[in-house]
Amino acid sequence: RRSTSCSTMPKPLHTKKIVKKTRRKFLRPQADNFKRVSESWRKPKGIDSRFRRRFRGTPKEPKIGYGSARATRDILPCGFMKFTVRNVKELDVLLMQNRKYAAEISHNVSARKRMAIVARAKELDVYVINSKARLREEEAEA
Secondary structure, X not given: OOOOXXXXXXXXXXXXXXXXXXXXXXXXXOOOOOOOOOOOOOOXXXXXXXXXOOOOXXXXXXXXXXXXXXXXXXXXXXXXXEEEEOOHHHHHHHOOOOOOEEEEEOOOOOHHHHHHHHHHHHHHOOOEOOOOOOOOHXXXXX
């Protein structure tokens, strides 16, 4: 994890501890037996499937209980929720929500527009997650 310490960053409203349950990789049944069966999870639907009938000794299936708590579900380690921004105008939505949401500049925004978005975010006191992306050294010094 990278530290996101910034002196001018607004403090996140969320302070509840984020509990990550054990991350389990659920593999598709018989993915280890056949090359044609990919590892990405599919629910077994066979009428005689030991896996579907949950026999003893078969691996676990994904269940609703493995999900994370609703209160902390989409919260980033820095304490904010993510909001994707594509232009300067979309940043104004976060004016009153700057302690709950952090802006993330979309991947397909040019370097010039990024600089404008970061400048406007600083005025509105909105935290930008990827503010240093696509910045050259000459632009950073200026």
